[in-house]
Amino acid sequence: MTTTAEGPPVGFGRMTRKEDARFVRGHGTYVDDVRLPGMLHGAVLRSPLAHARIVSIDTSAAEAHPKVKAVITGETLAGLGLAWMPTISYDTQAVLATDKVRFQGQEVAFVVAEDRYAARDALELIDVEYEPLPPVPDARRALDPDAPVIRDDKEHQSDNHIFDWSAGDKDRTDEVFAGADVVVAQDMLYPRVHPAPLETCGTVADMDAITGKLTVWSTTQAPHAHRTLYAMVAGIPEHKIRIISPDIGGGFGNKVGIYPGYVCAVVGSIVTGKPVKWTEDRSENLMSTSFARDYHMHGEIAATRDGRIRGLRVHVIADHGAFNATAQPTQFPAGFFGVFTGSYDLAAAHCTVTGVYTNKAPGGVAYACSFRVTEAVYLVERMVDVLAAELGLDPAELRMRNLLRPGQFPYQTQTGWEYDSGDYPRALQLAMDIAHYEDLRREQAEKRERGELMGIGVSFFTEAVGAGPRKHMDILGLGMADGAELRVHPTGKAVLRISVQSQGQGHETTFAQIVAEELGIPPEDVEVVHGDTDQTPFGLGTYGSRSTPVSGAAAAMVARKVRERAKIVASAMLEVSPDDLEWEKGRWFVTGDPDQGRTMAEIALAAHSTLELPEGVEGHLDASCVYNPPNLTFPFGAYICVTDVDADTGQVKVRRFIAVDDCGNRINPTIVEGQVHGGLADGVGMALMQVIAFDEDGNCLGGSFMDYLLPTSMECPSWELGETVTPSPHHPIGAKGVGESATVGSPPAVVNAVVDALKPLGVRHVDMPLTPAAVWRAAQGRPLRTDLAIT
Amino acid sequence: MQVPAAFQYERATSVEQAIELLTRYGPEARVVAGGHSLLPMMKLRLAQPEALIDINGLGELALIRVDGHELAIGAMVRHADLLASAVVGEHFPILRDAERVIADPLVRNRGTVGGSLCQADPSEDLSAAFSALRATLVAQGPGGRRTIGIRDFFLGPYETVLDEAELLVEIRVPIRSHASAYRKVERRVGDWAVVAAGAVLEISDGVVTEAGIGLTAVGARRFVAERAEDFLRGGRPDDEGFAEAGRIASQECRPTADQRGPVDYKRHLAAELTTRALRAAAARAEGQEA
Amino acid sequence: MRITVTVNGEQYTRDVEPRLLLVHFLRDELGLTGTHWGCDTSNCGVCAVWLDGTPVKSCTVLAAMADGHEVRTVEGLAQGAELDPVQQGFVACHGLQCGFCTPGMMMTARWLLDRNADPSEEDIRKAISGQVCRCTGYENIVRAIRWAAEHGGGARTADAGTEPAPGREEVRA
Known part of the structure; x- marks a missing residue:
């Protein structure tokens, strides 16, 4: 079933997916499908309260349960230096709460037991005494002078303020607004939502006490970044960590971060010497893992009476929850919200974003939002409609009048982005x-x-996708460039290894097609390896629609490297200078003599053969590359x-x-x-x-x-x-x-x-x-x- | 995944044996039929029965029969079977309307009519629909069978008059010349009702001779709007009267605010949907499909 | 307790806790991991399997309730090496992305086509309305099921679930 009626394309075009053969048979392997000998099961005890001081935790009854192997609390973790972990926004987050709980559903204790039912039962045997504190669930009240301070664990934190960020030229924008015929304002909320992939988050951690190697099967969209973070957090040497991201039942941004449950499973495996599986239930997923949005926005739009949009002014209160764990490039605390000028030719624009803590789950960037472009587009597109209503203009007509024209690209926006084409x-x-x-x-x-x-x-x-140019974009200091490796076997079949990981996007097909397009061999002949840090080159992972813009480019570039190596080999085979060779899909041939040529398969075999290659050419065709995108x-x-x-x-x-x-x-x-x-x-x-x-x-x-x-x-x-x-x-x-x-x-x-x-x-x-x-x-x-x- | 706490499991092989088991285990035992209300509550550990008496094997409770001038619906009839039943569709369009919007096809394949009624969930559609129809429930206990008018069946949310060792075995509805309809507003297909209303009208010579109005999810006492029914009885089946009945119904229910909506909205819907259900029933009485 | 369940035509006998959910019986006891679970509350439908010929949500059925009954899962959909037209349709029409809801969707699709060989788009949408897909926006699932209907998928005799469940017949006295 991997062919269309006309046969599969050799390169780009419609073809059925290579991965579907296993999925339609029920033979996918998701994290919860992984079963290891002796495997134990973990469960997380969570806070029923949004804000409370922990007075005491009594785990004795749970420990006495005949099937319970370990009960881990914040105190246990503190002894290992793991009670808190860094977030990807340079904040800290409790792995298991030690001092306070700061949102309903926060992780308090972790039980490891012989089976999942027993682990659940044991949670009921843990007795936690809480002293309730007044909660802050409303972002608009978080900065009130009398609001309780949520992050009293942080030195110098005397309120619930996280950051202020701005973009654009304030003075110029104020000028444009002052001179505008029409100014309309609108408050709007992009409410908190959750990506809710149908597969919840989970992990199977297996620490081999003899080799010291930690293998983690995990629902992660960014296996390499996770490996590096585990090394940094847990102090395990990075070469002794292997992250496997098998089939993933949807991600949508929910599976970018590292969650306390993952860390607990790792600790559980270290403590018990057995593999430990932890899988969230749905409530845990919705209540504790990365939410998205929660932007309280005030927008103003300025225009001429005849419908020329002149400027935009925005203020946002951004609710980041109890820990600032949003995932975005370091220099962009409000993500790419700066593209709020949208698709229009404006004279000026300015925005300010204030991030606040609340007693709600941490997160902020997740759910297919391209690092807050979602909120930005919602803001501007609502404002344009509000303006259309004010001016009595058809909203399509108003847009048509103000859209950027093709001749304006590449276009420099008022907030510093360069749109590439349109x-x-x-x-x-x-x-x-x-x-x-x-x-x-x-x-x-x-x-x-x-x-x-x-x-x-x-x-x-x-x-605005494809993060990103490593000069400007990193996550915890890791530049957002992606590697790719391509091997071509002697018979001309290829294996492409990529750093990005599919959660359903069809990488095994698409990336094979990219190589096929570049090398002129059928996609069926290209195996795509992904989702295993021991088998793939480093890269930052799949989110923000970055797979094709970054890793897709890497795949094309590495294939072109192979093609160039093939050219040298072909020139030796044909006994002509490489300069006399031309490429057509799948084959190098002699300029002016198209019959004289060699296919990729022929070249691949020759590259592995006794053929004498020019000085300095090593043989084989394999290549690797790192792609650092010049722009989004x-x-x-x-x-x-x-x-x-x-x-x-x-x-x-x-x-x-x-x-x-x-x-x-x-x-x-x-x-x-x-x-x-x-x-x-x-x-x-x-x-x-x-x-x-x-x-x-x-x-x-x-x-x-x-x-x-x-x-x-x-x-x-x-x-x-x-x-x-x-x-x-x-x-x-x-x-x-x-x-x-x-x-x-x-x-x-x-x-x-x-x-x-x-x-x-x-x-x-x-x-x-x-x-x-x-x-x-x-x-x-x-x-x-x-x-x-x-x- | 959430899992239930441990319990004893007994599979009943007859109604009598089910009652014996209920008697033996006492108040900590629960009957399980389709399980689509009970098992989720057990997974959340909101319910922790010591024993479950499984009555799925009681085929004799899974029949839909016409018995004289009554339709007899076994307690173990699945929602899907009630929905598919031609005789139900012909005589009780209110049940067909309701079943179409109860949960989803897969839940309807498993969930049962009796289970829905015994759960006495304030948002359960069939409670209002059967109450509008003035159904009679047949319960069997250690002392034999008794019949209970559905309007005497519900004591409050999640509470019925059934004794600990009593089993609902059958729901009986008189087959009469009446017209009926059920209208529901849900936030999304498959969701519990924001509000729903069922209407049953008997019309003779242009006059309403009997009316039944069931209300779902608005805290209506016994799932019905009695004052609205009183108002309709003896009146003409016209839009004006239906609107007034809706207004009365909205005043005699006691909705509470939740994420499905505020009180004023629910009260408004009670009126709107009562009116719509009455209009649809009246249209059906005229032989029009609504 | 000891239960015997026929799954995809084969009998399995296991000692289980009464509280074991059918989905866990299939996945953890029998290793049939094609059936997934996703929500705990019988809302998402990724756990759909056939019980006595009818699709149900196996996260809300006890394994004990399946004792002596027949279950059919995605692993029993193909006839040997030959994929069921429903499976072929999902591949042909890109009816799946992450694949997590797919087994449940296909079990319902097979059931629908057994009862309605030529379902309309509306029939299909209603049939799968209790099952959530987060990837496809349902468009290609609908097309996949139509594809199956048009490619010999309708009214195929199932190899499981021939026993009528209680309450299937209507008796007029």
């Missing part, structure tokens, strides 16, 4: 054509006459959403969704479309139902799939896709990332559509998620606050 008006026009935009507006007008609420929402996004890539797209709203119940139906994406050259269009489909469903989910809210006591109100709703097949329409192709000028194969484009671009389209539907009722904005209650209350002019308990 043809924005073409993409928007295509989306409008697919949607039959004018017909939709006519239909809407007719329905409004009859009192029916129909909405048409437009959004345009510019993504900037995919973009135009989305249109059509909704019907029942004013009397508040129910929203997404009737149509049109998505035109431009991610440069497409390696496997089928896989690209699949990535877009998934992101669109995510966007509908976030816009309509997904939220992790908290009550005033800091209790998490989204701790199970009964409360944290994910979209089903019934909420998703049949997606209507379109594409334009504007290659990235600096990427070796002209590709851009696409993994998160739809997640970035779709939420504002849905919200814009619902607000558009409610326009006759005078509604200008509704915060996500647009649940029936939220929509109905907005229509009543009494909007709900969606991040807190509904009262």
Whole structure:
């Protein structure tokens, strides 16, 4: 089943996925599928309170349980120097709480037992006495002078402030605003959501006491970074650590960080001398691992009366939870929020972001957000619609007037980003054509006459992916460049080793196609090895849509190195100068004499043979490389959403969704479309139902799939896709990332559509998620606050 | 993954034996049918019964029968079977409407009608639907069988009048010339109701001779809106009356705020959905599909 | 307690705790790890298997309840080396990405096609509405099931679940 009707492409094009053969048979290997001889099972005891001092922990009853092998507490870890670990934002995070618990669901103790049921039972036998403290669940109150200090463990920390960050030119922006015909402001919340991959996080840690080698099967999107961090945190020599990231049941950013449970499993294995498996349950996943968003934003937009957007001004309160554990490049504490100027030609822009601690789970960047581009795009795309409403202009028309023109690329934004390439008006026009935009507006007008609420929402996004140039981008000092290694065996079959790891993106297929394209051998002949640090070169991992922009480039570059080596070998075979050879897909031939040539397979065999090679040529064709991207890539797209709203119940139906994406050259269009489909469903989910809210006591109100709703097949329409192709000028194969484009671009389209539907009722904005209650209350002019308990 | 605490497991081979087992184990035993309410609570350790009496083997409770002028639904009938039943669809569209929006197809394959009623979850759709229909429940205990009007069955959230050793065996609904409908607002397909309403109308010569209104998830006493029913009885089945019945129903329920919505919204929905269900039932009475 | 369960046509007898969930019985006792679990609360459906010919969520069924009954899992979907048309459809239409929901989706798809050889898009969406996919946006899952219907996948006689479960028939007295 790896061929299409026309046969598989030798390179780019549609082909079925190589990895599917095992998945459809139920033969994937996910972390919880790993079973080792003598393996024990761990379970984490978690805090029921959001903020409390730990008075005492009594583990004696748990230890007496006949199947319990070890009970680990913060005190145990403190003895090993492991009670706290560094986060990837240069903060610290408790592995197991010693002094206080700072969010509901925080890790307090770890039990290792003979089976998973017994481990769970033992949790109930641990007696923890807490002294409750007043919690801070509301980011907007975190900096109140009387707010309790959450991080009293940190010297010099006397409030809940984490950082202030700004971008753009404040004075210039203030000037532009002062001179503008029209200024509109809007508060909006991008609520806390959770990526919720269907496979929860887990690990199997196996410390071999004799060899001193630690092997960790783990749900990680960044196995190499994890290895280095384990070495730094636990002091285990890095060459004695092997991280295996097997099949992963979805990541979406949830599996970037290192969680306390992983560290506990490692310690559990060290303590017991046996392999230890720990797998989260769903509540643990939703309540304790990386959340996303939680941006409280105030936006202002300035424009001329005739609809030229002049400037944007933004202030954000960023809720980072109890520990600043967000994952983003070091110099970017607000991620890439600086791209909030979006896809428009502005005279000036300025933003400030204030990060705060709250008694909520740590995290902040996760969930297909391209390091906060999601929040940035939501902000600007809502502001443009708010402006359109103010000016009485059609939102598509207003965008068309202000989009960057093709001739402006590469484009330097007001906040210092250089967009690589784009043809924005073409993409928007295509989306409008697919949607039959004018017909939709006519239909809407007719329905409004009859009192029916129909909405048409437009959004345009510019993504910023492929982190990143190592000069500017690192995580804990590790530059964000990726390695690749390519071996070509004597018979011409190849093995590509890459540092990025698939959580469903189809790397085993796509990366084989990249090599196939460059070497002219079938993708079937290229085996892709990934997800095992002992077998792959160093790299920072898969998130932020960086696999194709960074590792994809590395794969192409290493294949080109092999191709160049093949040229030398071919020249020896053909007894001509390399300068007299030309490449066509799969073969070097003599210029002017195309019959005289050698295929890659022939060359590979010769490279391993007795053939005498020129001085200084070592033989074989194998090569390796490290790719350090010169810039990010900037995919973009135009989305249109059509909704019907029942004013009397508040129910929203997404009737149509049109998505035109431009991610440069497409390696496997089928896989690209699949990535877009998934992101669109995510966007509908976030816009309509997904939220992790908290009550005033800091209790998490989204701790199970009964409360944290994910979209089903019934909420998703049949997606209507379109594409334009504007290659990235600096990427070796002209590709851009696409993994998160739809997640970035779709939420504002849905919200814009619902607000558009409610326009006759005078509604200008509704915060996500647009649940029936939220929509109905907005229509009543009494909007709900969606991040807190509904009262 | 969350797992239940340990318990004794007994598989009942007959109703009588199930009752014997219940008697033997006493108050710490629970009957398990489909298990789709009980097992999740046990996994969360909100329920820790010492013994589970599994009645899945009781085929005699898994039948849907027309018995004289009554439809008899065995307590072990799965939701999917109630939904698929032609006789139910013909005479009790309110049940078909409700079943279509209860959980999802896989849960409906396993969950049972009797289990749903005995759980007495305030958000459970069938409680309101059968209450609107004025169903009669047949329970069997050590002393034999008794019948209980459904409006006397529920004592409160998660609480019924069943004795410890009593088993719900059958639900009986009179087959009469009536029309019915059920309308629900959910945050997402498969979610519990934000609010739902069921309506049953008997209409004779343009006058409502009997009405049943069931309300889900709004704290309605015994899942019904009696004052609204009283209002409808003897009136004309028209939109104005239905709207007024909805308004009355919304006033006699006691919704509480949660993440599904604030009180004012739920009260509004109680009115809106009651009205819609009544309109749909009346349309069906006219032979129109609604 | 000792239970005997027929899984994919083979009988397995094991001593288990009464509280053992069917999904753990399949995965941990029998090593059939194609069936996954994802949510604890019977919302996500990645644990879907057939019990007596009907798909159920195996995280909310006790292994003890399957004693003496027939279970069919993704490992029993192919007929020997030949993939079921549903499996072929998922490959052909890119109906899976991370693969975690896929076994459950395919078990429901097979069940649907056994009962409705030519399901509409709406029929398919309803059938899988209790199962969450985070990767595909459902589009290609729907297409995969349609593909199977169009490629000989409809109304294939199942090799398991021929025993009618209680309550399948309606008796008119």
